[in-house]
Amino acid sequence: SYAQTNPIKEDGNNSVTAEMLNQIIENNKKYRNEGEVANYIPELSKVNPEYVALSVVTDEGKIINAGDVNQKFTIQSISKIIALMIAVEEQGEQKVFSKVGYYGTDKPFNHYSNLETDKIPLNPMMNAGAILITSMIEGTGEEPFQKILERIKYITKNNTINYNKAVYNSERETGDRNKGIFYLLKNKGLIEESEESLNNYFKQCSIEVTAEDLAKIGFYFAHQCQRFDGDIRYQNTDMARLIQSQMLIAGMYDFSGEYARIVGLPSKSGVGGGIAVSVPGKMGVGVFSPALDEHGNSVVGYKMISDLSQILGLNLF
Ligand code: DON
Numbered sequence: 470s471y472a473q474t475n476p477i478k479e480d481g482n483n484s485v486t487a488e489m490l491n492q493i494i495e496n497n498k499k500y501r502n503e504g505e506v507a508n509y510i511p512e513l514s515k516v517n518p519e520y521v522a523l524s525v526v527t528d529e530g531k532i533i534n535a536g537d538v539n540q541k542f543t544i545q546s547i548s549k550i551i552a553l554m555i556a557v558e559e560q561g562e563q564k565v566f567s568k569v570g571y572y573g574t575d576k577p578f579n580h581y582s583n584l585e586t587d588k589i590p591l592n593p594m595m596n597a598g599a600i601l602i603t604s605m606i607e608g609t610g611e612e613p614f615q616k617i618l619e620r621i622k623y624i625t626k627n628n629t630i631n632y633n634k635a636v637y638n639s640e641r642e643t644g645d646r647n648k649g650i651f652y653l654l655k656n657k658g659l660i661e662e663s664e665e666s667l668n669n670y671f672k673q674c675s676i677e678v679t680a681e682d683l684a685k686i687g688f689y690f691a692h693q694c695q696r697f698d699g700d701i702r703y704q705n706t707d708m709a710r711l712i713q714s715q716m717l718i719a720g721m722y723d724f725s726g727e728y729a730r731i732v733g734l735p736s737k738s739g740v741g742g743g744i745a746v747s748v749p750g751k752m753g754v755g756v757f758s759p760a761l762d763e764h765g766n767s768v769v770g771y772k773m774i775s776d777l778s779q780i781l782g783l784n785l786f
Contacts, residue, residue: 485752489780490523490535497521497772504760504768507740512639516542516742522680522757523773526688528750530697534681541677542757543636544621545739546578546765547686548673549599550712550720551617551624554694556605557711565605568659569598573718573725578765581650584657594719594737597650601659603673604666614669618676623703624689624696625682637675644671674739680755683745688753690716690735697753713747724764732775733784738766746774748783 498521508514522536557565572591574580579596590598606613614632622630640647644667651667654660688697690712694705716735721728728736736746742759744767754777758769778784 485525485527485533485781487533487535490525490533490777493773493776493780494521494523494536497769497776498758500772501758501760501769504762506742506759507761507765510636510639510643510740512633512636513543513740516759518760520742520757520759521769522755523777524680524684524755525777526681526684526697526753528752530688530699532681532684532697536680537757538680540757541679542743542759543633543674543739543741544676544678544683544743545674545741546594546599547678547683547737547739547743547745548617548621548676549594549602550690550716550737550745551620551686552599552602552606552613552673553593553715554708554712555613555616555620556602557708559607560605562707562711565593565602568605569593569601571715571718575723578722579646579650581646581653584650584653588657589659590654592715592719594715595722596647597654600647600651600667600670601654603670604654604660604662606669610665611669611672613666614672617669617673621676621678621682621686625678625685626696626698627682630676630678630682632672632675633677634675637672640671640674641668647671678743680743680757683743683755683757684753685755686753687745687747687755691747691749691751691753713749716747721766722764724762724766728766728771732771732778733786734774734778736774738770740765742767742770744770744774749785751783 520537693709713735720737738744746754756770
């Protein structure tokens with residue numbers, strides 16, 4: 470296999486270098502032709518499909534970057550793990566998981582027909598569960614969104630982060646399916662308020678980040694909610710376990726099972742082309758490449774993570 474034949478591994482020197490990351494980008498960027506940039510949200514289709522970035526935060530909190538690491542893109546579904554964390558902090562694990570399940574699925578991220586027969590959404594990573602989770606965060610108006618934004622700024626130590634208003638408006642104008650899901654949840658008595666929480670969901674998806682920001686998010690959950698610079702304000706082992714287990718079973722949607730078998734690492738993707746990876750107790754990885762496969766996961770992103778995992782022997786299993 471690649472891992473056995475890779476000289477980096479055979480030398481016993483498995484520390485991450487920028488050259489290693491650049492090589493992984495070079496080996497994989499051609500695969501962008503196998504995917505397509507998300508176009509169901511018109512504003513997302515405008516992104517340049519050539520962008521590619523790979524970032525690692527090592528176990529010592531050192532940042533190693535390659536490719537278009539300054540390029541911003543929308544965080545999309547990766548915001549769901551931050552929202553879940555805040556909802557659990559405020560409401561407790563038991564209450565949150567009385568309203569949403571923790572099941573894997575063979576259905577796409579915007580699947581909703583199970584709401585007709587099941588009492589609650591399948592998990593907090595699919596849209597139905599995620600919209601419900603955002604509605605559980607306390608506060609009126611934009612406050613729940615602001616909490617998500619503030620926590621992302623804290624984790625990344627990047628105060629320039631904000632949401633992209635054009636993407637937000639585009640999501641809102643064309644998000645009929647999410648609107649439908651919201652009203653089904655409301656009809657079932659799981660959500661009470663007006664469309665504010667739906668708008669907060671669209672806003673959280675529109676937050677702009679870089680691959681480095683995602684690597685820091687991955688690191689945070691890999692290190693019991695400790696920040697890459699050692700700040701332990703939110704340190705919480707149970708929370709890190711909860712979030713990473715969700716990432717493992719549902720973070721890549723209906724591809725999660727195959728991904729767990731091949732890569733074996735808790736990961737969360739978004740249709741902006743980003744993936745955040747947590748290597749428990751070790752590193753955080755962030756990737757960006759906008760062309761997506763049929764599941765809504767970055768094609769090149771997935772291949773780069775597979776290679777990095779093989780070279781460094783990161784697979785948990
Ligand atoms: O709900 C949506 O349609 C998007 N704003 C977010 C979905 C997403 O990122 C799914 N990902 N792979």
